[in-house]
Amino acid sequence: MIHARFFHHPSRVLAGCLLLALSACANKELNHQLATSREAVDQAQMAGAEEAAPSDYGVATDKLARANAAAIGHHKHDAMRLAQQAQVDANLARAKSESAQARIAAAELEKTNQVLRDAIRANQN
Amino acid sequence: MNHILRTATGAIVAGIIATGCSTSPPASEVAAAQTAIGNAGQAIDHASADPHVVKYAPSELERATVSMRKAKAAWNDKHDLTATKHLAYIAQQRAATAQEFGDERAAADTVKVAAAELDQTLSVAATARRSAIAELVLQDLAGFAPGTAKLPASAMPAIDELATALKNDPGREVIIAGYTDNIGSPRHNQALAMKRAEAVRAALLHRGIASSRIAIRSYGEADPASSNDSRIGRRENRRAEVISADAMQMTGSSQLSTTTSSDDPGEQPRQPEP
Numbered sequence: 001m002i003h004a005r006f007f008h009h010p011s012r013v014l015a016g017c018l019l020l021a022l023s024a025c026a027n028k029e030l031n032h033q034l035a036t037s038r039e040a041v042d043q044a045q046m047a048g049a050e051e052a053a054p055s056d057y058g059v060a061t062d063k064l065a066r067a068n069a070a071a072i073g074h075h076k077h078d079a080m081r082l083a084q085q086a087q088v089d090a091n092l093a094r095a096k097s098e099s100a101q102a103r104i105a106a107a108e109l110e111k112t113n114q115v116l117r118d119a120i121r122a123n124q125n
Numbered sequence: 126m127n128h129i130l131r132t133a134t135g136a137i138v139a140g141i142i143a144t145g146c147s148t149s150p151p152a153s154e155v156a157a158a159q160t161a162i163g164n165a166g167q168a169i170d171h172a173s174a175d176p177h178v179v180k181y182a183p184s185e186l187e188r189a190t191v192s193m194r195k196a197k198a199a200w201n202d203k204h205d206l207t208a209t210k211h212l213a214y215i216a217q218q219r220a221a222t223a224q225e226f227g228d229e230r231a232a233a234d235t236v237k238v239a240a241a242e243l244d245q246t247l248s249v250a251a252t253a254r255r256s257a258i259a260e261l262v263l264q265d266l267a268g269f270a271p272g273t274a275k276l277p278a279s280a281m282p283a284i285d286e287l288a289t290a291l292k293n294d295p296g297r298e299v300i301i302a303g304y305t306d307n308i309g310s311p312r313h314n315q316a317l318a319m320k321r322a323e324a325v326r327a328a329l330l331h332r333g334i335a336s337s338r339i340a341i342r343s344y345g346e347a348d349p350a351s352s353n354d355s356r357i358g359r360r361e362n363r364r365a366e367v368i369s370a371d372a373m374q375m376t377g378s379s380q381l382s383t384t385t386s387s388d389d390p391g392e393q394p395r396q397p398e399p
Contacts, residue, residue: 048316081211088218095225101316102232105343108319109239112340115298116246122296 030071030080037064037083040090044097049090052097060089150204158200161213165193168220178227185226189219243342247368266325267350267364271308274320276328284325287367288332298338301325302366306359307346319343325365 041060049057067082150158169189172178178186196212199205266284268277276284291297303322305314322341330336351358 046313081207085211085214085218088215088222092218092222092225095222095229099225099229099232102229102236105315105319106232106235106239108341108343109236109243112300112342113239113242113246115300115338115340116243119298120246 027076030076030083033080033083033087034064034067034071037067037087037090040087040094044090044094047094047097048101049093049097052100053093056089056093056096060086060093063089150206154204154206158204158206158209158213161210162193162196162200165189165196165213165216165220168217168224169193172220172224172227175224175227177231178223180227181230182223182226185219185223189216189223192216192219266366267361269321269363269365271306271359271363272317274303274317274324276324280325281328284328285332288329288334291329291334291338297369298340299329300368301339301341302368303341303343304348304350304362304364304366305346306362307349307353308359311345315343315345318345321363321365325367 037060041057041064044053044057044060063082063086067079067086070076070079070082169186172182172186172189192212193216196209196216199208199212266276266280268279269275270277287299291299301322303318303320303325305318305321307314309317319341322343326336326339326341329339346353346362349358349362350364351361353359353362
């Protein structure tokens with residue numbers, strides 16, 4: 001009953017509570033970051049990043065998985081950093097996917113216009 | 126009393142260790158920190174030099190700059206290589222993201238100009254009758270399953286007929302326009318409608334029609350053929366239309382518009398700060 005004796009002293013009880021409160025606070029921050037990163041990865045996937053930016057998307061999902069594993073293993077600093085990196089990686093993957101789609105749309109439209117211009121020219125002749 | 130003394134001694138020792146470390150980081154760590162900060166700085170400089178980034182992604186660029194400042198502080202104040210590399214990486218990725226936002230906006234500008242030109246052309250063409258091919262296909266290419274771009278089996282006879290007609294008339298070119306119902310986000314529907322148009326094009330390519338004769342565009346959920354309020358209406362809206370360029374009686378290319386649109390939705394909302 002080492003624990004029971006340890007907490008006999010009131011100041012130790014107080015210190016223990018403080019420690020618990022601090023770690024709960026740190027956990028909350030980490031859990032929030034993990035959720036934010038998860039959302040960023042999901043949004044990247046919805047934007048088609050799996051196909052359009054496979055390497056960035058892969059890095060993001062890998063880091064998110066490692067962040068979750070680190071959180072379970074109580075490596076909070078590692079978990080936090082990995083989760084933050086997963087978020088910016090996912091945002092980049094999503095941005096790449098969206099800009100690629102915009103470029104494709106632009107190219108298709110220009111091609112359409114070219115077809116029409118040719119058709120108009122053909123009709124004039 | 127004793128434990129206060131112990132704590133004080135501990136703090137002093139920790140201070141000495143910290144000071145000792147901060148005065149002489151190993152050369153390899155200095156090089157690693159410099160590389161990390163240098164790469165991030167390069168990415169930020171590159172993005173800052175792009176007017177599209179500066180105009181349309183200022184907040185992402187600012188976030189990159191803030192992370193960069195933190196990275197430099199982590200090195201200069203604490204010689205914490207892990208934190209420095211981490212923050213420099215964050216800065217670099219954010220700068221790259223800002224760059225992509227800028228690229229996207231540049232492409233969107235191109236789309237606006239080209240779409241204005243196309244809409245002008247099509248509105249002129251709308252007064253001309255559509256060819257028999259267009260009428261035929263218009264009726265039969267509806268009924269894509271929700272959320273998919275797989276051609277419905279019911280559309281196959283029309284595709285076959287269209288391919289045959291195109292083979293018999295080698296001068297004819299077509300525009301395939303994809304549409305969706307109003308379920309889902311406009312951005313998603315824009316991409317989905319493009320995929321539907323692509324599916325029709327793929328079917329024609331498969332039947333031996335040259336890709337140079339086929340143009341595609343996406344209208345997304347715009348211009349519904351029927352009301353989106355009913356299930357049947359939405360089914361009719363999940364469609365692709367084929368317009369034969371041959372059917373267009375144009376008066377001349379001078380009518381094509383190249384005016385730019387100036388509406389600016391600004392930067393889209395993004396993720397909160399990590």
